[in-house]
Amino acid sequence: MKNIIFLIFALFMININAQNTLPQSGDNILDPNADKFMGTWLWQSGNNSLKLTFKKENILLPFPDNVHADWVIGFHKFVNNGSTIEDSMMFAQTNYIDKKKHCSCRI
Amino acid sequence: MIKQQHKTPNWRFYVAACGIIKVFEKRKRSSFFQSLVFATIKKAGMTDGSVAQTDLMGCTRQWISVWLPDSESAPDGSGHWSSVSVIKYKQLSDECVGIINEFGQCEGSGDDGGYTYPRLGGGGGEGTEEEKEDPCQKLKKIGKSTETKSYMNTLKGKTNQNKEHGYILAEAGGTVYEFPVEGLPGKAGIGFSIGENDKIDGYIHSHYTGLLSIFSPDDIFSIAVFFKNNSIKNLNTFVIGVVTASGTQYMMIIDDPAKFQTFADNLFTGNTFNELTLYNYSKMYNDTFKITETNSATENERSFLHYIESSTSGLKVLKGSPDMQNWQSIKLDQNNNIVPTNCN
Numbered sequence: 001m002k003n004i005i006f007l008i009f010a011l012f013m014i015n016i017n018a019q020n021t022l023p024q025s026g027d028n029i030l031d032p033n034a035d036k037f038m039g040t041w042l043w044q045s046g047n048n049s050l051k052l053t054f055k056k057e058n059i060l061l062p063f064p065d066n067v068h069a070d071w072v073i074g075f076h077k078f079v080n081n082g083s084t085i086e087d088s089m090m091f092a093q094t095n096y097i098d099k100k101k102h103c104s105c106r107i
Numbered sequence: 108m109i110k111q112q113h114k115t116p117n118w119r120f121y122v123a124a125c126g127i128i129k130v131f132e133k134r135k136r137s138s139f140f141q142s143l144v145f146a147t148i149k150k151a152g153m154t155d156g157s158v159a160q161t162d163l164m165g166c167t168r169q170w171i172s173v174w175l176p177d178s179e180s181a182p183d184g185s186g187h188w189s190s191v192s193v194i195k196y197k198q199l200s201d202e203c204v205g206i207i208n209e210f211g212q213c214e215g216s217g218d219d220g221g222y223t224y225p226r227l228g229g230g231g232g233e234g235t236e237e238e239k240e241d242p243c244q245k246l247k248k249i250g251k252s253t254e255t256k257s258y259m260n261t262l263k264g265k266t267n268q269n270k271e272h273g274y275i276l277a278e279a280g281g282t283v284y285e286f287p288v289e290g291l292p293g294k295a296g297i298g299f300s301i302g303e304n305d306k307i308d309g310y311i312h313s314h315y316t317g318l319l320s321i322f323s324p325d326d327i328f329s330i331a332v333f334f335k336n337n338s339i340k341n342l343n344t345f346v347i348g349v350v351t352a353s354g355t356q357y358m359m360i361i362d363d364p365a366k367f368q369t370f371a372d373n374l375f376t377g378n379t380f381n382e383l384t385l386y387n388y389s390k391m392y393n394d395t396f397k398i399t400e401t402n403s404a405t406e407n408e409r410s411f412l413h414y415i416e417s418s419t420s421g422l423k424v425l426k427g428s429p430d431m432q433n434w435q436s437i438k439l440d441q442n443n444n445i446v447p448t449n450c451n
Contacts, residue, residue, distance in 0.1 A: 021406070022413045022443050023395050061391060062384075064417035069395055099383060 023067045028058065031070035038072075047082040053089065057096045071096060240343060242423040242436045243450030245360040249276060249308045250346040251450070254283040256431040259350055262313040263429075266352040273297045273312030276346070283308065296325070306340035307333065311348035311358075320353035320404040321411045324392040327420065328385060330359070331371035335378065342367075353404045356427040358434070359415075366421030388418075405445075412439045425450065 023029065040053045053075045061067045075092045078085045091100035249255055258274045265272045271290035276283050290297040295318055301307060310329070314320070330347055332338075339345045348358040361367045374384055392398050396410045408426070415422050416439060425434050426447065435447035 021397055022410060029395060061395060062387065063391075063419070064413070067395070 023061075023064055025064060025066045027067045029067070029069040030058075031056070031072075034070060034072050047079070049077075049079045051077040051089065053092050059096050242360055242362055242425060243434065243448075245343055245362070245423075246346060246358060246425055246434060246450060248344040249278060249283055250344075250348065250358045250360070250425070251434060252278075252283045254285065255309070255311065255346070255348070258283075258285050259311055259348060259356060259427070259431045262311060263350045263356070263431075266313050266315050266350060268315055269293055271295065271297050271313055271315060271318075273299075273310060275299065275301070275307055276309035276311065277306075277340075278308045288312075295323070301333075301336070301338050303336070305338060307338055308340050308344065309346040309348065311346070311350075314349055314351040314353075316352040317400060318351065319398065319400055319407065320351045320355050320402070321357060321398065321407045322347070322349055322359065322424075324389045327359075327415070327422070328374060328380070328388075330361070330367075330422070331374050334367065334371045335375055351404075354429065355404050355408075356429070356431060358425045358427065359422050360425065361421060362423035363421035366419050368421075370418065370420045370422075408437070409439065409443060409445055412437060412445065413443065 034056050037054050038056055043050045054072055056070050056072050058068055059071045061069055073096050075088045077087045077089045094100045262272055270292045273288045274285035288297050288299040342361050342364045346358045346360055350356045396414045398407050398410045424437055426437050427434050434450040437445055437447050440446050
C-alpha cells in the first residue's frame, strides 16, 4: 500500500514537472554543464590544426519576454597543410551582442 | 538542421533545411511541375522573351489597408481596418523618388501628408481592432479540402518508412493538386525546388518514427522561405501540414501576415538566411522550449504553442483528428493549458 501511495505521488510530481517546463518571464536558464567545455582547445597533426575557443554568456533571449539563458559562443581557426582555411579568432574577444561571425555552439 | 547555405554570383542559392530544401534561380524555369500544376494559372510578369531581370524591376508584396466606418452615415465614427495583400511586378525606379529597399519598398520619399488614420493593430484605441479572419476559415479552402485530407491520410500511411514524404499543394479550378516529394532514407528533411515565379498553396509532409511529433523549427523556417521567395499564392489560405509517427496531425496557417512578415524578415539578411538568428531559434526550440523527439506529443504540443506564440510568429496551429475530418484551432491560456476550438 505504501508503495502504491509513493508511486501515485511520484507520478503526480512528474506531471507537475511536465507542466512547469515552459520558460516564463523572469526565468534565467542556467547551464552549468557547459562549464567543462569552456576555454581554448587545440588539435594538431603535422601542418594541420583546429583551434576552438568557447565561452559562456548569460544573454537575453529574443523571446519569450524577459527570459535569460546561458549561451555558449565559439570561435575557430582551421589550418590545412599550413594554410589558414577559416579563422574567426580575431573576434574571440567580442561578445554575443556584437554579433560577429562566430557560432552559437551546441554542446 | 541547416546543412548548407551559400550564394553564387549567378544568383542561385541553396538552402537545405530539415523540412525543406529550396533552390532559387534567377533565370526563368520551365519545370515539369510548373507546366503540370500551374498551366492554368495566369502569372503577372515579363514575357518569356524578357527573361533578363534588371535591378530596376522587382516583385513586391504590398498590404493595402482601408479604414471602413461601421456606418456610412457616420464616416468619422467607429470602424475597422480591412486589409488585402497585392503582389506587384513592376518597374520600381519609375515610381520611386526615394530609395528602393531590399524588400522592393520605396523609402525616403517624404511624408505624403493626409489624414492620420488609427494605427493598425495598435490596440487600446477606440474601434481600432484589426479585422482578422478566423483560423478555421483560413484552413477551409486548402487545408480542409477533400483532396488535402486524402493526401494527409496517404502520408499517414508512410510514417512507418525511414524517410519523409510530402506533397506540394497547388489549387486550380477548385481542385487541390498534389506534387509528391520525398526525402532520403534515414535523413530528416525533403529536398525540392520551386521556380522563381511559381506560386503554391501549401506543403504537407510526414515525420517518420523517431522524428518530432510536431513541426520542426525548419518547417517554420520553410514558410519564411516560401514567403520571402514570393512562392505563396494566397497568404490567407496557405497551409503547411505534418503527420507524424506519434499519431499526430497538425496544420499551420498564417494568422497575422504583418507579424509573420516581421518574423520572417528577422530570419533573413537580404535574400539569405541569417545563420546566427536561425541557429539561435533552433537552439531555443531544443534547449529552452525543450521540444524533442523523446517528449510526449502533448508536451511537445504545449511547448510548440508557447514557442510560436511568444516568438510573435503570426502563425496559428490547428490539430486534426486521426481521420483528418475534424480540426481544432489550438492555443495556450494563461496557465499554459491547451485550449482547443472546434472548426465547424
